[in-house]
Amino acid sequence: MPVRPRRATSQDVANLAGVSRSAVSLVLNDRADGNIAPDTQATIRAAARALNYTPSSVAVSLRRQRTQTIGVVTDTIASTAYGGHILIGATEVATAHGYLLLTVDTHDNPAVETVAYERLHARQVDALAFAAMGTHEHDAGPLRDAGGPAIMINCFSADASVASVSPDERTGGRRAAQRLLDAGHHDILWLGGTLDVLAARERLQGYHDAMADAGIRARDPVIGGWNIDTAYEAALAILRRPDPPTAILAANDRAAVGVALAAARCGIDIPGDLSLIGYDDDENVAPVMVPPLTTMRLPHDELGRIGMRMLIDQLSGSAPSAPAQVVVDCELIERASVAPRSS
Amino acid sequence: MPVRPRRATSQDVANLAGVSRSAVSLVLNDRADGNIAPDTQATIRAAARALNYTPSSVAVSLRRQRTQTIGVVTDTIASTAYGGHILIGATEVATAHGYLLLTVDTHDNPAVETVAYERLHARQVDALAFAAMGTHEHDAGPLRDAGGPAIMINCFSADASVASVSPDERTGGRRAAQRLLDAGHHDILWLGGTLDVLAARERLQGYHDAMADAGIRARDPVIGGWNIDTAYEAALAILRRPDPPTAILAANDRAAVGVALAAARCGIDIPGDLSLIGYDDDENVAPVMVPPLTTMRLPHDELGRIGMRMLIDQLSGSAPSAPAQVVVDCELIERASVAPRSS
C-alpha cells in the first residue's frame, strides 16, 4: 500500500509561492481584488494547483462557524423506496448552493428522531430537515427545539411552528375523479387504502367532493389496503357482482395492480370494460403496467426541491418571518387505463 | 424568533466548574483515571450537564484529524428504491461504530462520481464507499485514486485493487432452478431480463448449470426485460402456445408480476397450472403478490452491513492487506407460487 502523502495546507502553498498564508487565503477566496498583484495571484494559483491543494473544510468550518452541511432526518424514506425522490430533489438544490446532506433514517422511531437531531446538532449542521415517507401531521417539537433553520417535507405541524411543504392530496383525489367523470363515467368506485392514513382520507374526500359537485351519488368506498394482494381480493369481490362499476379510482398504484390482476382473472378488459386510475406514479409500476396506468403523480422531487429552497432562504435570512406552510399540486399523468364510458 | 444562545464551550464548563479546560477534556473523554479527584470529576460532569455541553465535533475533528464520517457514493440507489436496503445495512453498522454517512448519488454519471470523491475528500471523510444499484463490474480507478480506506458494495473491480462485497447471483439462479426441479418440473422456462446486465447473465447461467446437472434440456430462454409490461407480452406469447412450460423462472420480481398478469388473462392458475419463482424479494411485490411469490432474496441489507464492517476494519488496521473480494449467498424465500408438477 502506498503511503498517503500528507494533505497540502495553505502554508505549503504559501511557501511554494513565496507569500504569506493570508495572501493564499485571499486569492483562493476571490477576495484579492485590488489587494494583490495579478502575477502574484497567478503564482499562488499555480502553486495551489501544483500541490493539489483544497482548503480543509473542517478548519474552514471551525473558523467560519458554518459547516455547509444540512442534516436531514427521514422516518422511513431511506428504507422503503419511492420517497427517495424527495431526497433527490433536496440533494439537487442543496448541492447547487454548496451544501452537502447528512442523512439519518429513524425507521419511524420517535426516540431515534430526537437522538438524530442531537447527533446532527453536535455535528454542527447549519440547518435541519425532516422528510416523511407518507404525508401526515407530525410533531414539530423536537425539530423546533433544535433551534435554527428547519423545514418539514411531506408533512406539517398542527401549530404551524415550523415551515413545511406537502402535496395537496385532496385536490389530487378530486381531479382524478373528475377525469373519470369527464370521460362519462357515473359509476365510479374508490378502492384501496386504509383510513388511518391521512393521504387516504384526503384523496377519498377529494373523490367525494367531485362526485358531490357532479351531483352523482358515490358508491360506498372499498377500503382495500395499499398492496397488490389486498386490493386484488377486494376488487375480485366487486367485479364478480352483477353490477360492477365502470371505473375504479385506486388509492395507490400498487392497489391498481391488484385491480388489474383481478380484472384479468375475470376477463374484464382495461380500459375497454373498466377504466382505472392510480395514485403515486410509482416509476416501477405505473409506466410499465398493462395497460400503462393513468395516475396522479405525487410531486416528490418537487417537494424536496421546494423544501430545500425554503431552508436555504431561512439560512440566508430571506425567508418570511412566519413559517410558511406550502402546499403543492399533484399532476394527473395520462396514460392508457382510462377510456370513455361505453354506452 | 428566540435568539439562539451561543453553544457552550469547554471553557464555559471549566469556568462553571472552577477548573481548567484540560480537566474538562480529560473527564469528558473518560481519561481522568487516577488523575483527577472523584468529586472534581463529578463537579465537571454536573457543569457540563447544566450547560447542555456537547464538544464541538468540528473542533475535535480538526484536532484529531478524523471526522468520524464515511463518504458513500451511489450510482442510482438513492434514486430508484430497492437498493435503499444497502444503505440501511451500511448505516446500521456505521452508526454502531460512531460514524455518520455523507451520501451522494451520481445518477449513474461517471463524471459526477469523480467530483463526488473530490468533494467528499475535501470534507475529510475518513473512508469512502461506492454502492451500486445492480451488481456489476465497476471501474475502481477513481475510488483507488482517492487514497485511503475504500470499499465497493454490490459491485467489484476487475483487477481486485479495491475490496468489495457482492451477491452470488449465479448460485442464486442455480438454486432457484433446483427448487423447481425438486418439485418435479422438467419443463422450466427462464423469462425476463436483458443480457447487457451482468446479474441476468449470471442468474441465467446458474439456471443452465442446474439443468445441465439434472441432465435436462433447457428451453431457449425468453429475454423478456425487467418490467411488468415486457414480461407480460413475452409470457402471453408463450402461454398461448400449445406446449406451455409447467414452471417459469422470472429474471426479477416485476417480471414475475407480468407473468402472473398474463397467466390470469389466459386462465392459467398459479401455482396449480404453473409454478413461478421471482428474484429480488422486492418488499413491495413479492410478499403481497397473488399468490405470494416464492423468490430469491438479494441480500442487500447484508451487503451494506458486511461492506461497512470491512471498511471499519480497514480504518482500524485490522483488515487483511490484500483487498478482499467477498461474495454472499442469496436465500430462497419460500412462499406460495411453487407447487409440485401435476402428473
Place this chain on the structure above:
DNA sequence: CTGAAAGCGCTTACAG
C-alpha cells in the same frame, strides 16, 4: 500592496 497576529474549540504532551 503584504505579513504578523489573533482566534474558531478542542486535545495532549509537559511542567509544576
Place this chain on the structure above:
DNA sequence: CTGAAAGCGCTTACAG
C-alpha cells in the same frame, strides 16, 4: 493531582 501552552488549518481585521 492540575494548569499553561502548543497546535490542528484556516480567515480576517489590522498594522505596516
